[in-house]
Amino acid sequence: MSVNQTLSTYSDMAYATSVVIYIAAMLLYFGEFAYGRAGTVGRRRESVLVNAGRGESTATGVIGHVETPKKRPLAERLGGMAVSMTVLGALVHAASLLLRGVATGRVPWGNMYEFGSAICLAAVIAWLIVLFRQLRTERREATPAQLRGLGGFLMLPVVVLLFLSGTVLYAQAAPLQPALQSYWIVIHVTAAIISSGALLFAGVASVLYLLRSRYENNPLKLTRFGSRLPTSQALDRIAYRATVIIFPVWTFAIVAGAIWAEAAWGRFWGWDPKETCSFIAWVVYAAYLHARATAGWRGIRAAWINIFGLAVMIFNLFFINIVVAGLHSYAGL
Known part of the structure; x- marks a missing residue:
């Protein structure tokens, strides 16, 4: 099938x-994180409760008197713009993958450039789902402003991976290689993309958990930075929930890959470098879930x-796909 170069250009x-x-969006997130004050939301909530106990209006703070709502703090405005930019970026990002797929007449993850792009989109969508769900249903340990400020730390690796995918790993739009022309690419690779994106988000949360824990154990270290992060309990919960939800999907991706391998190469498992590394990752995440459930x-x-x-x-993703030669060498480089 010929490639529609016009749509391919629009995709790029x-x-x-x-x-x-x-x-x-990343800069706006970091702006909110830098200009926000730790504990601001908590103090404001406490003030509202005190006023409510006095019989005062929580909207104005004065009985029978209507005041003009105060202008939102700069940090909150930056955070709101950051989320809006993230949603816009995700829509444009999804459009690029859709156009690449239509231009080539196949699923848009047939090489490293497209695969990396799809993983980043999955990570951004996972972040937006967690953010909107948290803002809508949970206000216990992580305040909305604090949680939203984590967006910059997720967008940083996303931007780096997108930059590498669009430069070093870029591949021209082309039909799928014969070995990849199977319906299993939709099943197996889609599961791998979703898993990788969600696990990227979980890993970032765990990194920030370590930083926050260090601040809580020694407030004299990372004072300004650590105080702006959500509590260690909230970060730990976010990382755990993301991993425990996506772990079955990663398991399915490995099983589906084994079934595809049997259909393509006549064996379910051959300890190919890609298979071996994927299995090691599965073992590590299984160990994490077990460790998370173990008190010690x-x-x-x-x-x-x-x-x-x-x-x-x-x-x-990088070394096995690019450097090591194996049956899964479909980077398109």
């Missing part, structure tokens, strides 16, 4: 545009295991 333009939008390994030890799992995933 949308990809570049999404990167620019993500960079703007909760907290910092479990977080380090989760971070090691992310390192294995990154190693699998």
Whole structure:
């Protein structure tokens, strides 16, 4: 099937545009994180409760008197703009993948450039789901402003991976290689993309958990930075929930890959470098979930295991796909 070069060009333009939008969103997130004050939301909530106990209006703070609502703090405005930019970037990013798929007449993850792009989109969508769900249903340990400020730390690796995918790993739009022309690419690779994106988000949460724990154990260290992060309990909960939800999907991705391998190569498992590294990552994340449920390994030890799992995933994505020769060498480079 011939490639529609016009749509391919539009896809590349949308990809570049999404990167620019993500960079703007990242800077806005970091702006909110820098200008926000730790504990502001908690103090405001406490003030509202006190006023309510006195019989005062929580909207104005004065009985029978209507005041003009105060202008939102700069940090909150920056955070709101950051979320809006993230949603816009995700839409443009999704459009780039859609256009690439239509231009080539196949699923848009047939090489490293497209695969990396899809993983980043999955990570951004996972972040937006967690953010909107948290803002809507949970206000216990992580205040909305604090949680939203984490966006910059997620967008940073996303932007870096998108930059590498669009430069070093870029591949021209082309039909799928014969070995990839199977319906299993939709099943197996889609599960791998969703898993990788969510696990990237979980790994970032675990890194921030370690930083917050260090601040809580020694407030004299990382004072300004650590005080702006959500509590260690909230970060640990976010990392754990993301991992425990996505772990069955990662398990399914490995099983589906084994079934595809049997259909393509006549064996379910051959200890190919890609298969081996994927299995190691599965073992590490299984160990993390077990450690998280074990009293003596909760907290910092479990977080380090989760971070090691992310390192294995990154190693699998770059080193195994690009450097090591194997049956899964479909990087398109």
